Amino acid sequence: MAEPLKILFLSAEVAPFAKTGGLGDIGGSLPQALAALGHDVRVVMPAYKNIEAGYPGVEALPLQLQVPTGDGLIPAGVFEGVLPGSDVPIYFIGQWHLFNRDNYYGYWDDAYRFAFFSRAALALAPALDWRPDVVHAHDWHTAPAVTWLATAGQANSFYRGVPSLFTIHNLAHQGKTNWHIFHYLGIVTHGLTEEHYDEVNFMARGIYHATLVNTVSPTYAREIQTYQGGAGLDGLLRHRQYDLHGILNGLDYDAWNPATDPRLEHHFDLETLDERLAGRRALQAYAGLPQRDDVPLLAMVSRLDWQKGLDIMGHMVHLLLNGAAGDAQFIVLGTGEPHYEGMFAHLASYHRDKMTAFLAYNAGLAPRIYAGSDIFLMPSLFEPCGLGQMIAMRYGSVPVVRATGGLADTVQEGITGYTFYDYSAEAFWQALQRAIYIFNADKASWRQIQRNGMLANFSWERSALGYQQLFEWAIARMQGGAASGE
Ligand code: ADP
Numbered sequence: 001m002a003e004p005l006k007i008l009f010l011s012a013e014v015a016p017f018a019k020t021g022g023l024g025d026i027g028g029s030l031p032q033a034l035a036a037l038g039h040d041v042r043v044v045m046p047a048y049k050n051i052e053a054g055y056p057g058v059e060a061l062p063l064q065l066q067v068p069t070g071d072g073l074i075p076a077g078v079f080e081g082v083l084p085g086s087d088v089p090i091y092f093i094g095q096w097h098l099f100n101r102d103n104y105y106g107y108w109d110d111a112y113r114f115a116f117f118s119r120a121a122l123a124l125a126p127a128l129d130w131r132p133d134v135v136h137a138h139d140w141h142t143a144p145a146v147t148w149l150a151t152a153g154q155a156n157s158f159y160r161g162v163p164s165l166f167t168i169h170n171l172a173h174q175g176k177t178n179w180h181i182f183h184y185l186g187i188v189t190h191g192l193t194e195e196h197y198d199e200v201n202f203m204a205r206g207i208y209h210a211t212l213v214n215t216v217s218p219t220y221a222r223e224i225q226t227y228q229g230g231a232g233l234d235g236l237l238r239h240r241q242y243d244l245h246g247i248l249n250g251l252d253y254d255a256w257n258p259a260t261d262p263r264l265e266h267h268f269d270l271e272t273l274d275e276r277l278a279g280r281r282a283l284q285a286y287a288g289l290p291q292r293d294d295v296p297l298l299a300m301v302s303r304l305d306w307q308k309g310l311d312i313m314g315h316m317v318h319l320l321l322n323g324a325a326g327d328a329q330f331i332v333l334g335t336g337e338p339h340y341e342g343m344f345a346h347l348a349s350y351h352r353d354k355m356t357a358f359l360a361y362n363a364g365l366a367p368r369i370y371a372g373s374d375i376f377l378m379p380s381l382f383e384p385c386g387l388g389q390m391i392a393m394r395y396g397s398v399p400v401v402r403a404t405g406g407l408a409d410t411v412q413e414g415i416t417g418y419t420f421y422d423y424s425a426e427a428f429w430q431a432l433q434r435a436i437y438i439f440n441a442d443k444a445s446w447r448q449i450q451r452n453g454m455l456a457n458f459s460w461e462r463s464a465l466g467y468q469q470l471f472e473w474a475i476a477r478m479q480g481g482a483a484s485g486e
Contacts (some may be wrong), residue, residue, distance in 0.1 A: 005471055007034060008132035009043045010121050012114060012141035014083070014090060017055065018048055018104055021303055022249065022387050023139060023169045026216070029252045030467065032086045033460035037468060042130065044121040046099040046113075047079050047092035057081050058092065065093075065127055067120045070184040076120045078127075085254075093120045111177030111202070115185055118144035126158045134471045135164045140175030143206030144185055150209035151187045163474035165467075166210030168203070170384050171224050171231045172307060175202035194236055207236050211474040214245040214467075216385035217406035221246030229382060245470060248409055249385040250460030251394065256367075258395045263367045268396070270454055273447070276371065276396055283372030286365075287331050287356035295327040296439045298432075299373035299397065301366050301388055304336030304344075304359075309379030309402060312425040314343050319429065321351040325436045330355040333362060333369055370395035375435050379420075379428050383407045393417070393453030398446070400435050402428070416453040 013019050014027035031041040051058055058081035066073040077094030093099070098113045107113065118137075122145055125132055137146050146164045153159040179198045182189060191197075194204040207213050215221045221244055223229035225237045237244060258276075259269040266279035277293065284291045298320070302308045320328050332344050332355075341359045348357040358365060370376070376392035378401040385406030389399040393410075399417035401407040411417040420431035439446050 002037070002468055002472065004038045004040060005133045005468075005475075006130065007031075007039055007041045007471065008121070008125055008135045009041055010118065010135065010142040010145055011043065011045055011138040012104065012117070014043055014045045016084060017045065017051065017081075017090070017092075020104060022216075022385060025252070025387055026169070026249055027138065028083060029250065029255075029460050030464065031088050032083055033250065033464035034467060035086060035088045036461070037464055039468070041088055042125075042128075042132075043083065043088065043090040044124060045090065045092055046104075046117050047077070047094035048104060049100050049102065051079055051092045052094060052096065052100045055079075055081065060094075061091075063127060065120055065123045067116065067123050068186060069116065069119065070186060074116065076116075076123075078124060091121075091124055093117055093124070095120070111175060111181055111200075112184065114141040114175070114202075115144040115181055118142050119148065119185060121145060122148060122153070122159070131158060132162060134474055135162060136167065136467075136471070137164060137206065137210070138167045139169045140173060140202040140206065143175065143202040143209075144181075147189070147202075147205045147209045148185055148187060150211075151189050152185070161478050163211035163478040164209075165470055165474050166206040166213050168207070168213065168215040168224070168384070170307075171203065171215075171229075171233060172382075174204065174231070174233070176200065177202070192236070194233055201233075204233055204236055207233060207240060211477050212243050212245070212470050213237075213240055214247055214470055216247065216249045217409045218246035218248065219408045220382075220384045220405035223382065223405060245466075247463055247466035247470070248406060248458060249387065250463040251387060251390040251458050252460065253394070256391050256394050258371050261367050261371070263364050264371055265368075266371075268371075270451060273396065273450065279368065280372040280374075283331070283368055284329070286368070287358075289329050289331070289356060290353065292327075292329070295329055296374045296436050297372065298328060298330045298375045298377060299332070299369045300330075300377045301333045301369055302378070304334045304340035306337070307381055307383070309381050309423070309428075310340045310343070311381075312379055312423060312428050313377075314347065315425045316429050316432065317347050317355070318350075320432070321347070321354045325433050326440060328354065328436065331358070331369060331373065332356075333358045333360070333365055335359055335361050367391075367395070370397055373397045374439060375400055375432070377432075378402070378407060380404055380407060381423055386410070389417070390456075390458050393456050396450045396454055398435060398439075398449050398453060400428075400431050410456070410458060414449075416449065416456055
């Protein structure tokens with residue numbers, strides 16, 4: 001067993017306290033998997049409105065931080081709880097004006113909000129008299145902590161020599177602001193090639209300043225080093241290619257278990273797969289679709305964002321529901337860009353008896369869709385890791401995915417699902433036709449593909465071992481005295 005490490009884990013989202021997507025799932029699961037390896041992990045996130053309003057099991061600490069900023073010392077409160085089902089402590093940084101708002105993101109001052117959060121999270125550790133061996137920061141929101149550690153932090157007696165790991169969950173959101181933020185953070189640094197005049201790009205800063213960098217699948221780690229996948233940062237990522245790793249996310253197999261999921265009415269496992277049919281019929285009834293057992297029931301659960309491949313979706317759905325591959329039904333659960341919500345609303349009203357669109361975020365309905373559908377669609381333009389396809393496999397829904405990022409690393413053509421490469425409606429349609437053909441014509445093979453998916457094991461334990469290795473390397477790098485990124 002490795003030496004236990006003290007890990008300060010910073011994230012803008014930690015499920016179940018706050019989640020808009022995969023980042024939240026990881027924030028909730030990875031710390032527990034690291035703790036199970038014997039490490040002392042402490043998680044920090046902002047105290048959003050639900051925490052300020054009183055969250056069961058979360059208490060305000062008798063502690064007020066004085067966070068140093070260019071605008072003077074700014075006070076912050078601290079709440080404490082544990083990650084559900086564990087004894088991993090989680091701290092919430094309370095700053096009423098910045099975080100007690102209706103949404104997590106989308107405000108003009110987001111860069112300041114998360115710069116403050118990052119700086120306050122670093123101020124928390126000395127207040128707890130707990131010096132981390134490594135700081136693990138996630139996505140642009142917490143990159144200011146990485147930049148601070150690599151610059152001002154090296155002149156700070158508490159933090160000198162503490163390395164960082166920066167994990168990229170989604171390169172598309174980079175957190176751009178202007179140079180004043182460095183004054184606010186008390187940082188002196190130079191511009192990066194990737195930043196225009198007076199611009200600060202926090203994603204770029206995280207990549208540049210972290211001791212080591214990783215992302216959430218091996219394929220995405222390769223793709224982001226290309227012009228097509230690099231979102232403007234491919235040059236910087238190639239510059240750090242020997243410090244850039246890909247560790248596939250795990251799935252929380254306790255939370256996502258079709259045999260025990262409390263959100264499901266009808267439970268099943270590998271041995272009782274036939275009982276899945278009851279949930280499928282209940283889902284059809286709930287969606288107002290005919291309860292037909294003979295037609296493939298397709299589904300999508302997703303943020304409605306351009307990254308999710310929705311631009312090659314509309315034409316294909318129309319073709320499908322016009323019967324081009326025989327009868328089919330389609331259920332979508334998603335919310336996001338109005339343009340895509342409109343597309344699905346339109347398709348659903350046109351194909352009234354075959355398609356239902358739930359244009360909402362509904363954590364209770366999502367598992368019933370995974371458990372009740374036959375085919376799960378994920379034609380993403382890019383996908384750092386993707387949890388949807390892993391959950392679908394676990395719940396016996398066969399994924400049809402574009403082979404990009406984590407989708408390429410988790411779905412095997414003809415074994416656990418169906419894949420295509422070209423970002424085109426035609427390639428998507430062909431993969432879907434292969435799936436529908438087997439569903440209709442070869443029940444035994446279909447059942448085998450479902451079983452293979454249910455048996456696939458993307459465990460957090462394996463991911464946590466990968467992170468442990470990166471932490472050890474980052475610590476060794478700092479002890480060896482080598483500069484980070486420079
Ligand atoms: P991303 O992080 O890019 O959104 P992932 O596939 O990694 O994509 O994670 C998506 C997670 O969010 C899954 O757990 C999925 O079930 C959930 N999810 C997405 N949209 C919805 C929705 N409208 N309602 C309920 N859950 C959703």
